[in-house]
Amino acid sequence: MKVILIKDVDNLGAPNELVEVKSGYARNYLIPMKLAVEANPSNLKQLEEKQKVKAKKEASMLAEMNKVVEVLKAAPVKLTAKTGTSGKIFGSVTSLQIARAIREQKGYDIDRKRISIVDEVKELGVHKATIDFGNNNITEIDFEVVGENGETAAAPAAEAEA
Incomplete structure (x- = not known):
């Protein structure tokens, strides 16, 4: 079963990461503990939007960092x-x-x-x-x-x- 992690899970992955796990582990532990959500089409679309926003934010931070480096x-x-x-x-x-x-x-x-x-x-x-x-x-x-x-x-x- 594919799930999208909400929080960091040891030996599995980081937040906003799509991972494949056994369905029992997902249904009995990850989803009830609010560590992950099921990878359905709407959640996948939300994940894609979050990744776009994150990439845009990282690009602006990199540009700002390069400006700081030039000044220093x-x-x-x-x-x-x-x-x-x-x-x-x-x-x-x-x-x-x-x-x-x-x-x-x-x-x-x-x-x-x-x-x-x-x-x-x-x-x-x-x-x-x-x-x-x-x-x-x-x-x-x-x-x-x-x-x-x-x-x-x-x-x-x-x-x-x-």
Whole structure:
């Protein structure tokens, strides 16, 4: 018997998925527990409409995500940090600091849990972070760590040579 799942069912499928199950399982468990509905013509038509709406929504979200990625890749986000005399920063840069900088400088609110820093950041300069937008949409962005007094990674090295 073919049924359309309403909720996620372990080892069977996700919501709005058409699956084939034994008729006893469908009639005695899935349908009474409101986990699925019978795959009749009207329910199949509703499923098709839901899938069209979902595809349209995903396409608009993908377009919005691409716009955000373009803005983030256009110029690196700048973060300020307290530094010692050698150009090393006190502590390290966190995903929360990157999320705040993106919100302040670019105007996009990205959850800090979606941001991961490629390497531990302990010194000034340009570094990389990845942002996971979901659905295997991952992008890598650059961010620059500068000192509170405006010094960059090149400044301490230039002073050392002089």
